Amino acid sequence: METKHILLFKNSQNTQINNESIDFILTSPPYPMIEMWDETFFKLNQEIKNQFNKKNYRLAYELMHNELNKTWKECYRVLKPGGIIAINIGDATRTLNKNFQLFTNHVKIIEYMQNLGMQSLPPIIWRKTSNKPNKFMGSGMLPVNAYVTLEHEYILIFRKGEKRKFNKNEIIRRRKSAFFWEERNKWFSDIWKDIVGENQTIDKYYKTNRDRNAAFPLELSLRLIHMFSIYEDTVFDPFLGTGTTTIASAVLGRNSIGYEIDTSFKNLIKERINNIKTITEQYINNRINSHKKFIENYIKQKNKAFKYYNENLKTPVMTSQEKDISFYQISNVQKNENLFICKYSNFTPFLI
Template identity: 40%
Template structure:
């Protein structure tokens, strides 16, 4: 199996290098409106945003920032196949503008914007961000009524383009090989994720993640497994340090990333250097966790009913029997006029 991974240097508001209906899944985390670290970026996109902030009009700045993101969502609608999925990681913002403190509900605005473009919202996920802060309050501290709860979660908003799910040819091997384990299904398809610093994590150092606003590796990896199959292409229009592309590589999917900052391509090249060991590590941990699950079930007097065809363990459902994880065998890199391209070859992940 081969996958290709393109990184395009450019503006996500115009994805001219990506064909109509050529992407099956979008996984991205945009700049969050009304988070101060993104003020300058939004003001460069539209000077009226900077003026609104200077004049203390937080609501106007919020709306104008989302208008800029809306131009990206127009492109997402164009490049996604019918039935394709868009997973948007976004957090709300708390901020005082002109001495007026409030929450700016980015998740609600993004949901409304996708609905207006014909997407159907599906159940979303809350994931809890790790925090080292001992301060759990804002406002007046221990005095009612003017303290405020802290925001310690972000949203993964899930949308489907159109009313119909994607169709597949009957018995398509790529769909059954890309199955996930029954116990993974129970853990992943819940609306609250508290374990994103868990066993499959392959984060850069925390300082790098804070500077780039990157999400944890396991978030896009899970979403690739949940909402795409082998042979699909995953798009991240706010590419950053390339965490979505790394996750797609490890998951055996192709990818396209779009990034304004050309300097981040060299950061990604350093990360790709370890993708072979990353993919093997992630895959083997999934297999090991399933073996632990089987042992626990047997210890409780139960045993999964079906034999896996590619591995030496049983599985719980018929849909898992052909499940097959892939390793990264080789990586080739090429520089293109628009950015960079990687071609990976994948081999079935062995038992060892």
């Protein structure tokens, strides 16, 4: 198996992606009304800055989402029928003109995507609990001007049209891409509490234009790509940032395309690619070890044997749909300027 990973930057040539060529889109855009993103939106549209300076904050907020909508429209164009898009977005709290308020970014995106013709699927609430002593805002112990803490983000999920249909070759790849029963039970819950946020600080060595990366964790990308795509699918991220979606796609044997307007991230992304074989080995070992613990606990608690067995991984499994699960490890990485190609070999398991 071989996958290709294309990195497109603002100054890249041939950045046009073909209509209906993408199987899954995973991204996290700049969050409107989060202060660290103000300059990004100002550069995209001078009128946003003008309205902000005039203290017309609600209009500036609308204009920020108008800029994001241009990307969502392109996502709709490139996504295949039956394809899924997952958007990690947080709402924003901000004090403007001495007035504290909430800006509901997830509502704006849902509204626009539905108007595009996308079908909303149940979202995931990603719970990011903070232990900071100053997390409570407002008037301390006194009613009524205290505020509820905002400690979650959304993973909005949309589908283009009806459920995806699979040809004969895709059916085989789909079965090999299946997840374990215990993974399904955890992943397909509407509240995720087990994934911690990423360290936002960027090492000054990389000389990027930002001090903070605002990236979602690699584990988040791995889980979502596994949930909504199969081996050799093509995954697209229109807000690539530090390359998390690209790295996760390579680890999971998917092709990928990533687009980023900030070219200062190029060296950081390439540095992460250098570690991709190690990341893949760790990911496979973690899944194997986790499944092994599940088997041991299940047998201990239920006192009965498993009905099904996966020959590829040499392990008992809960259901017949898990019998063909296959893991692939990266054997070689070929790197060009804005392209890298991963070649894979079958994972050789130890006996569980």
